[in-house]
Amino acid sequence: MDRGIPGRKCGTIILTAEELNCCRDAVLMQFCANKLDKKDFFGKSDPFLVFYRSNEDGSFTICHKTEVVKNTLNPVWQAFKISVRALCNGDYDRTIKVEVYDWDRDGSHDFIGEFTTSYRELSRGQSQFNVYEVVNPKKKGKKKKYINSGTVTLLSFLVETEVSFxxxxxxxxxxxxxxxxxxxxxxxxxxxxxxxxxxxxxxxxxxxxxxxxxxxxxxxxxxxxxxxxxxxxxxxxxxxxxxxxxxxxxxxxxxxxxxxxxxxxxxxxxxxxxxxxxxxxxxxxxxxxxxxxxxxxxxxxxxxxxxxxxxxxxxxxxxxxxxxxxxxxxxxxxxxxxxxxxxxxxxxxxxxxxxxxxxxxxxxxxxxxxxxxxxxxxxxxxxxxxxxxxxxxxxxxxxxxxxxxxxxxGIKPSPAPPPYTPPTHVLQTQI
Structure with a gap:
């Protein structure tokens, strides 16, 4: 849609919508990385992760960014909580894309690499299945000996059901x-x-x-x-x-x-x-x-x-x-x-x-x-x-x-009482 100065195009805003799943779970996750690519000339990298949810049309939407861990190629990020709806809208097999960046003060963050996973994969918790190779497609295409730009490992995965007021x-x-x-x-x-x-x-x-x-x-x-x-x-x-x-x-x-x-x-x-x-x-x-x-x-x-x-x-x-x-x-x-x-x-x-x-x-x-x-x-x-x-x-x-x-x-809600059902009257016939 176009709004702004009459007769002059000021840009386009595209709105996409998707019906939210009724899933009320949230997940607490923590990640670390090993041997990420060095991007800074004077020091090591300042890595952070960006998580993307895939949409029904195949596009991706950012759903979480971790904090930046300064001057290391082996960062351990803080645990974070995210709703399962935000992560994959309750679809456990939907692709989750994760990009790894080196933070720069001027905002021109350097791309280190990426990997994909799913909620179902992550739910296996800390295991060999949740060690991911971080791959930079440009490097992979140019360098024959290129293997990866480091690995990212899931350290913990805890599911909580969010209760409401x-x-x-x-x-x-x-x-x-x-x-x-x-x-x-x-x-x-x-x-x-x-x-x-x-x-x-x-x-x-x-x-x-x-x-x-x-x-x-x-x-x-x-x-x-x-x-x-x-x-x-x-x-x-x-x-x-x-x-x-x-x-x-x-x-x-x-x-x-x-x-x-x-x-x-x-x-x-x-x-x-x-x-x-x-x-x-x-x-x-x-x-x-x-x-x-x-x-x-x-x-x-x-x-x-x-x-x-x-x-x-x-x-x-x-x-x-x-x-x-x-x-x-x-x-x-x-x-x-x-x-x-x-x-x-x-x-x-x-x-x-x-x-x-x-x-x-x-x-x-x-x-x-x-x-x-x-x-x-x-x-x-x-x-x-x-x-x-x-x-x-x-x-x-x-x-x-x-x-x-x-x-x-740590106070949990009491279970709701069962819905009221009127008593059934049994008709007795005298013989």
Whole structure:
């Protein structure tokens, strides 16, 4: 297809597609090489391997590159994991081509040679069948005495079945969502239309919109649809004490609300009774959920804290420490930012670029996902489309965060219960 400057061809992009096999295995492999050709004038070669999957039309597609091992003709590459779908799309006899290169800084890597194999061959593991001659076709054609450009040997081959997030859900793992709402004064006076908490009788305010949209997305993953709902940063009646983890329904012994509608009702009731105050402390609600998560580490439950906030934060150091501690627990945090503020602090907590750290300790895994709600308010009026995008981004990291906890602890999913079959009634005839 051609796109670009009208009247001028800017190149061609060719798309090829192939139906993916349902194979869910992954393979962990390690290779070494011996007596590879010397390509560098001043030193030995810097070899790396490139793996290609063959396609249905006979073409080849790169599916993996190893790291470069510097200045050796006898490299040992690190073990790597690749899905069987990526390697051969589940076809055990499909050709796998491997090319051997000498790395050059300017990108003009020197070709050393190649060999072909298949998944079935590789699955024999370390044996004489998996020692491959690396052949350079140009050298073979020119030099009569040419034998090969070295050999590559398979050192290990281990198959693992990749389990998915849904395997755990089917096996009975429960996802428990807790909602925490920012009741600090930086959101503005709820009586004023400029406030993010404005009590508008005709339409949802910014918090209401975010709660409803995100809540309806996440509640499908919560088996009992009962959500503990907390507020933070407000003065509570009757004595005006400041609280950073109060129950929205007014019952600290049982802060559960029935579905997202119950959370919305409790939120609006709280707005009428509490006084927005401050400071904006995240750590208490994170630690609140962490206390529950720390008591269930067997994989039977996983906790997700949804914080809805205007993004102003007062206890950054304590929050980072809470996140570092929570990263060891079966727990994730979704932060939804409402309003027009800059969300630099929230992006920092997200940890996608730089892992969150506190007092020299880094979070064991990334457990925070931040989404600015304003990016999903569709000005064209296509509400359904924007909510679908929001759903995707809110939940994007939860399955991998969940799996990273289970993998690190060696927790496998329980087998799914057999499908329900109604009892068969036997008709008895009296004689």
């Amino acid at each position: 849904l395997d755990y859900i089917k096996g009975g793992t429960q996802i428990n969502f807790t909602v925490a709402i920012d009741f600090t004064a930086s959101n503005g006076n709820p009586a004023q239309p400029t406030s993010l908490h404005y009590m508008n009788p005709y339409q949802l305010n910014a918090y209401g919109m975010a709660l409803k949209a995100v809540g309806e997305i996440v509640q499908d993953y919560d088996s009992d649809k009962m959500f503990p709902a907390l507020g933070f940063g407000a003065k509570l009646p009757p004595d005006g004490r400041i609280s950073h983890e109060f129950a929205l329904n007014g019952n600290p012994q049982n802060p559960y609300c029935d579905g997202i509608e119950g959370v919305m009702e409790a939120y609006y009731r709280s707005l009428k009774s509490v006084q927005l105050y401050g400071p904006t402390n995240f750590a208490p609600v994170i630690n609140h959920v962490a206390r529950y998560a720390s008591s269930v580490k067997d994989g039977s439950q996983y906790f997700v804290l949804l914080i809805v906030t205007d993004g102003v934060i007062s206890d950054m150091a304590q929050t980072k420490e809470s996140i570092v501690n929570a990263s060891k627990l079966p727990m994730s945090i979704i932060i939804v930012g409402v309003g027009p503020a800059e969300f630099d602090a929230m992006v920092e907590l997200d940890g996608d670029d730089v892992r969150v750290s506190s007092r020299g300790k880094y979070a064991e895994r990334d457990i925070v996902q931040f989404v600015p709600f304003r990016d999903y308010i569709d000005r064209s009026g296509n509400h359904i489309l924007s909510m679908a995008r929001l759903a995707k981004d809110v939940l994007a990291e939860i399955p991998e965060q969940f799996l990273s906890y289970m993998r690190a602890r």
